[in-house]
Amino acid sequence: MLELNITPGKLGEFPPATKPHPGFFYEVGEKRFRELVDDHYEMIRESDIANLFPVMDDDEFDEAKKHAQDFLIQISGGPNYFEQNRGEAKMVGRHAPFRIDEAARQTWLRLYSYLLPQLVEEGISEEYVQSFWDYLNIHSIWMINT
DSSP: OOOOOOOOOOTTOOOOOOOOOHHHHHHHOHHHHHHHHHHHHHHHHTSTTGGGTTTTOHHHHHHHHHHHHHHHHHHTTSOOHHHHHHOSOOHHHHHTTSOOOHHHHHHHHHHHHHHHHHHHHTTOOHHHHHHHHHHHHHHGGGGOOO
8 A cells, every 4th residue: 555645844854865666667658657747737736836836827837847757757767858958957956946845845745645546546566656656755855945
């Protein structure tokens, strides 16, 4: 059974995060992976963290979504699209312009927690889905900047 618990985070904490098991990307496949992130972003559009995203400009919103897809595909063992298109990740710096507090982080994670069980229902290994969650849960602590 998936354990989609959110580890409390604090400003200035940078706990070690383990990348998702590469089997996650290969079982999910690129098309479904992009759909997962797309679904997440569509939920963000209607959430209390929508103000952190360019929701009023569809082109900018789609571009932000693509960056997230490319990063998460790469970190999950897929092709290095993010590096090819944007260079080194440096995610803390890239998120610095946005006021991300613990509540915003928890909302962002909670939206993924609604989506990930669907992958298990579709036959993706629970172990692999858990590894993706574990990465998101811990690495997202690094983004807290307010």
